[in-house]
Amino acid sequence: MKIFLDTTRLLAAKTNNLLQELWNYIEDGKIMQSAILLLAAQEQIRGGSSSKMNGSSKKNGFDILSKCVMRLSIALKWEKGSHGMAQELLEERKTLTDCAWLLxxxxxxxxxxxxxYxxxxxxxxxxxxxxxxxxxxxxxxxCPTGDLMDTINLQPYNCRKSNGESCKGLTDANMAVMESANLDAADDKVKIITSGPGLI
Known part of the structure; x- marks a missing residue:
């Protein structure tokens, strides 16, 4: 694996627009290729690899990629499939995007x-x-467990309409704003880990 990562690192150093190439992998759902390139070229990405994405080459590339993935994830959450097959592909794309964001x-x-290591x-x-x-x-x-995770069937929100009915995801912009406010309140309650190697 070391030789493979070293080779990828050398190729990434010669890539003019590394962030755009990474974004292409992420957008195409190529999680494994994205992981290898992110891991191998992280020094270049942290240093603000030359990129035309978002018009800046001085920002941390991880921040730029994270914002792009977040925007794609939000756009996909609002998108609807036209029929059964399209809906399945949409769900798969949402899952791949969420995995890319975590990656x-x-x-x-x-x-x-x-x-x-x-x-x-x-x-x-x-x-x-x-x-x-x-x-x-x-x-x-x-905290990885070693068990496979079925990310397609994750239900991170227990969304309820005012009449008590369950709903999938957010249904309109007003609920999105309310959800954002609830997440901000939850952020204040989250225990933040302040020690450990490499934490900022």
């Missing part, structure tokens, strides 16, 4: 430690790698 977040926070342990059994990577992610507040 950008994980690598922006824990990528340096993950990369250091890969550089130091190029020939280690899979179980040991999983254990150490899990430990690094837990240090940053991400």
């Amino acid at each position: 950008v977040d994980v690598i922006s926070h824990a990528g340096e430690d993950l990369s250091a 890969i550089q130091a342990h190029s020939a280690v059994p899979h179980a040991e790698v999983f254990q150490h990577v899990s430990s690094v992610l837990e240090d940053y507040g991400f």
